[in-house]
Amino acid sequence: MGAYMTQTSSNTYSAKECVSSSDLNKIEVALNTPSKQQKSSLFSSNKKVENRLHVAMGGYSIAGVRPVNQDAFSVKLPSNNNVVKYKGIVACIADGVSCSENAQQASQTSVTQFIDEYYSTPDSWNVKKSASTVLTSLNQWLYQHGQYSDLRHNGLVTTFSGVVLKSNTAHLIHVGDSRIYRYRQGKLILLTRDHCRKQKGRNSFLTRALGMDSHLEVDYQQKSIEKGDIFFLSTDGVHEWLSNNEITALIYEGKKENRDREQQAKAIIAQAQANGSDDNLSCLLLEVLDVPSLNIEEAYNQLTEKVIPPILKVGNTIDNLKVVDVIHSGTRSHVYLVKKIEDNAEAAHYILKAPSPNFAEDLLYLEGFTREHWVGCQLNNASIMKIYDHNTSSPFLYHLCEYVEGQSLRQWMYDNPKPSFESVRIIAKGMIKAIRVFQRMEMVHRDLKPENIMLAKDGRIVIIDFGTVQVDGLDEIASPVSEDVPMGSVDYIAPEYLAGERAQHQSDIFSIGVILFEMLTGKLPYVTRPSRVVQSIPHQDWHYISACQYREDIPFWLDITLKKACQPSPKLRYQAMSELQQDFTSPNPQIVAEYDKSPLIKRYPISFWKVVSLVLLVIVLAEGYFLMTIS
Structure with a gap:
C-alpha cells in the first residue's frame, strides 16, 4: 500500500x-x-x-x-x-x-x-x-x-x-x-x-x-x-x-x-x-x-545479476523453452526460434533474444538490453514487436518476444531494387504508423534502419529492435551509466544526435527519410563517412544528393520531399510524421514554390560548385594562354 x-x-x-x-x-x-x-x-x-x-x-x-x-x-x-x-x-x-x-x-x-x-x-x-x-x-x-x-x-x-x-x-x-x-x-x-x-x-x-x-x-x-x-x-x-x-x-x-x-x-x-x-x-x-545513490558498483551488480546464456544450438533447452532454429548469431546478440517444451508441434513459437557473451561486462550495453525489455512491455501495439514477461526467477538474461513471420525491410530492398512508388508508399505508411506509437509515449527510437523493420506475412510493418530507444521518463532517473557515443547505425542517425545533441522526434523523421531514399534508389542521400568524421561535420556541410541522379523516373516534387525529410538541420526538417506522409503521397505546392525561389547554391549545391570550379578552370587556362601569347 x-x-x-x-x-x-x-x-x-x-x-x-x-x-x-x-x-x-x-x-x-x-x-x-x-x-x-x-x-x-x-x-x-x-x-x-x-x-x-x-x-x-x-x-x-x-x-x-x-x-x-x-x-x-x-x-x-x-x-x-x-x-x-x-x-x-x-x-x-x-x-x-x-x-x-x-x-x-x-x-x-x-x-x-x-x-x-x-x-x-x-x-x-x-x-x-x-x-x-x-x-x-x-x-x-x-x-x-x-x-x-x-x-x-x-x-x-x-x-x-x-x-x-x-x-x-x-x-x-x-x-x-x-x-x-x-x-x-x-x-x-x-x-x-x-x-x-x-x-x-x-x-x-x-x-x-x-x-x-x-x-x-x-x-x-x-x-x-x-x-x-x-x-x-x-x-x-x-x-x-x-x-x-x-x-x-x-x-x-x-x-x-x-x-x-x-x-x-x-x-x-x-x-x-x-x-x-x-x-x-x-x-x-x-x-x-x-536520495538514490549514483554508485557504479551497485549499477554493475544490478545489471550483471542475471547470467548471459551460452550460445545455443537447435535442440538445446533453457527455462522450459526448446530451441527450434537459430535465426541470427552475431557479435552483439543471438536470436533463436523457440517453443515451450510441453507444447505440441503446432503450438505457438516465440523469439528468444540473448546478449552476446562478449558484452557480459559492458554496462552500457546491458542497460540498453534491460531498457529494451521495459520499452517492449510498455508498448502494446500491433506495429511493435511484443516482449513478454517471462520467468522472473530465471538466472538467465534474455527477452522472450513475439515471433513475427515475414522478411526484414533490408531483404525486401534486396529483392526489389527498383520498387514501384506505390509499394514504397504502403511500407512508408506502416513505418510512420509504428513510429507514432513511440512518439505518443514520449520515446525516440534513434536507431531506425532496414534491419530493424519487419514486413510481416499478415501485412503489418513491425519494428523489432528498440534497445536504443530514448525515453524521457527514464532519462529523469539519475544513473551512473551514461552514453559516451551516439547509439545506432551512422548511415541513418540524424546529424544533431551524432553531434552530441539530444535526440528528438525529428531525429526519427530523418532516419525515415534516409530509409525511403534508399528504398527508391538503393543509395544513401549523403556521402558515407566514418562515424568519427561524421560527428564533427556541421549541419551546413551535409550536402544532399538528389534522388533523380540515381533514378530518372522519380518526380521532382518527390525528390524535394525526400530532401526536406533528410534536412541536416532539425528546424528545416518536417516537424511531424503526418506532414511527411502527406507530401510523400501527393505534391505539396508550397514547398515546390519555396524550392523554386531558393538560390541555385541551395537547390543544387554540388552542381553549383562544379560549375563554379569549371568556370574558374576556364579563367585560369585563358589567363595562362594569354600570358603565353604576349611573352
Missing part, C-alpha cells in the same frame, strides 16, 4: 491508506473536531528502502477566522518501488479564491484530481509532459464549469503549487500565489514567483490561476535535491503573515527538537495566527531523508 493523504474541508480528520491512486480498497478514519478547526494531518511511512528516494511528510490546515476552509492539499507517497522510481512522490497545495462560493470545490478538485491523473499517465512520459497534460485538462474543466455560474466572480478558480520528487530532482509546478520554499542547511529560499498584483496593505489580486482562463500558463522548473532538504508549501494565509526569518527559525526549531512534520506545520500556522492572519492557513512539509 501507499500513503495517500488529502486535506478535506469538512469538519473531519482524514487519513487514508490506499492500494493505488484509484483509491480502491482504502481505509478511512474520521474523527469529529470542533467547528472552524478543520484540519488534516499526514500519514507518513518511515519504512526505509535501500537506495531509493525516501521522504517524510506532514501538513496542517485550518479555516482560521474564516467560516469555511477554502484551502486544500494532497500528498501521495507510493510504497511500490517502481512507482516511486518512474513517477516519483507528489505533493500539492491549493487556495481557492475567497470571492467565489465555489472556491472550496476548486481547490479540493485540483489537488485530488491532479494526483490521481498524474499517476495514470504513462511511465515513459517525463514529469513536465505528465503534469502539463493533467493541468491543461483540469484547467479546462474548472474554466468550463465556472462559466455555468450566474455571477462572474463565482467561477472555479484556485491557485496551485505542486512538487514531484523523482530520483535526484524536484520538479516544481506552480500557478497563483501559493508558494514553494526549500530549506537547506539552515537557509530558506523561495522557489516560486507570485502571480498576483499587490494593492494597498496586504490586498492583492491574482493574475494567473487554475480555472481563470481557457489558456493556462504554468511555471515549471527543476531543482536538484539533497539529503536533508525540506520543501515547504504554503498558502498566503501563512506566508503573508510570516517573514522568511520566522519560517526559517520555526523549521530549524522543529528539526532541533526532532518534532514530526505535522507538529512543525502546526507550530508554523500557530505563529501566523498569532501574527494576525485573517485568512485560511495551510502548509505542508516534505523532508528528504534519503
Whole structure:
C-alpha cells in the first residue's frame, strides 16, 4: 500500500491508506473536531528502502477566522518501488479564491484530481509532459464549469503549487500565489514567483490561476535535491503573515527538537495566527531523508545479476523453452526460434533474444538490453514487436518476444531494387504508423534502419529492435551509466544526435527519410563517412544528393520531399510524421514554390560548385594562354 493523504474541508480528520491512486480498497478514519478547526494531518511511512528516494511528510490546515476552509492539499507517497522510481512522490497545495462560493470545490478538485491523473499517465512520459497534460485538462474543466455560474466572480478558480520528487530532482509546478520554499542547511529560499498584483496593505489580486482562463500558463522548473532538504508549501494565509526569518527559525526549531512534520506545520500556522492572519492557513512539509545513490558498483551488480546464456544450438533447452532454429548469431546478440517444451508441434513459437557473451561486462550495453525489455512491455501495439514477461526467477538474461513471420525491410530492398512508388508508399505508411506509437509515449527510437523493420506475412510493418530507444521518463532517473557515443547505425542517425545533441522526434523523421531514399534508389542521400568524421561535420556541410541522379523516373516534387525529410538541420526538417506522409503521397505546392525561389547554391549545391570550379578552370587556362601569347 501507499500513503495517500488529502486535506478535506469538512469538519473531519482524514487519513487514508490506499492500494493505488484509484483509491480502491482504502481505509478511512474520521474523527469529529470542533467547528472552524478543520484540519488534516499526514500519514507518513518511515519504512526505509535501500537506495531509493525516501521522504517524510506532514501538513496542517485550518479555516482560521474564516467560516469555511477554502484551502486544500494532497500528498501521495507510493510504497511500490517502481512507482516511486518512474513517477516519483507528489505533493500539492491549493487556495481557492475567497470571492467565489465555489472556491472550496476548486481547490479540493485540483489537488485530488491532479494526483490521481498524474499517476495514470504513462511511465515513459517525463514529469513536465505528465503534469502539463493533467493541468491543461483540469484547467479546462474548472474554466468550463465556472462559466455555468450566474455571477462572474463565482467561477472555479484556485491557485496551485505542486512538487514531484523523482530520483535526484524536484520538479516544481506552480500557478497563483501559493508558494514553494526549500530549506537547506539552515537557509530558506523561495522557489516560486507570485502571480498576483499587490494593492494597498496586504490586498492583492491574482493574475494567473487554475480555472481563470481557457489558456493556462504554468511555471515549471527543476531543482536538484539533497539529503536533508525540506520543501515547504504554503498558502498566503501563512506566508503573508510570516517573514522568511520566522519560517526559517520555526523549521530549524522543529528539526532541533526532532518534532514530526505535522507538529512543525502546526507550530508554523500557530505563529501566523498569532501574527494576525485573517485568512485560511495551510502548509505542508516534505523532508528528504534519503536520495538514490549514483554508485557504479551497485549499477554493475544490478545489471550483471542475471547470467548471459551460452550460445545455443537447435535442440538445446533453457527455462522450459526448446530451441527450434537459430535465426541470427552475431557479435552483439543471438536470436533463436523457440517453443515451450510441453507444447505440441503446432503450438505457438516465440523469439528468444540473448546478449552476446562478449558484452557480459559492458554496462552500457546491458542497460540498453534491460531498457529494451521495459520499452517492449510498455508498448502494446500491433506495429511493435511484443516482449513478454517471462520467468522472473530465471538466472538467465534474455527477452522472450513475439515471433513475427515475414522478411526484414533490408531483404525486401534486396529483392526489389527498383520498387514501384506505390509499394514504397504502403511500407512508408506502416513505418510512420509504428513510429507514432513511440512518439505518443514520449520515446525516440534513434536507431531506425532496414534491419530493424519487419514486413510481416499478415501485412503489418513491425519494428523489432528498440534497445536504443530514448525515453524521457527514464532519462529523469539519475544513473551512473551514461552514453559516451551516439547509439545506432551512422548511415541513418540524424546529424544533431551524432553531434552530441539530444535526440528528438525529428531525429526519427530523418532516419525515415534516409530509409525511403534508399528504398527508391538503393543509395544513401549523403556521402558515407566514418562515424568519427561524421560527428564533427556541421549541419551546413551535409550536402544532399538528389534522388533523380540515381533514378530518372522519380518526380521532382518527390525528390524535394525526400530532401526536406533528410534536412541536416532539425528546424528545416518536417516537424511531424503526418506532414511527411502527406507530401510523400501527393505534391505539396508550397514547398515546390519555396524550392523554386531558393538560390541555385541551395537547390543544387554540388552542381553549383562544379560549375563554379569549371568556370574558374576556364579563367585560369585563358589567363595562362594569354600570358603565353604576349611573352
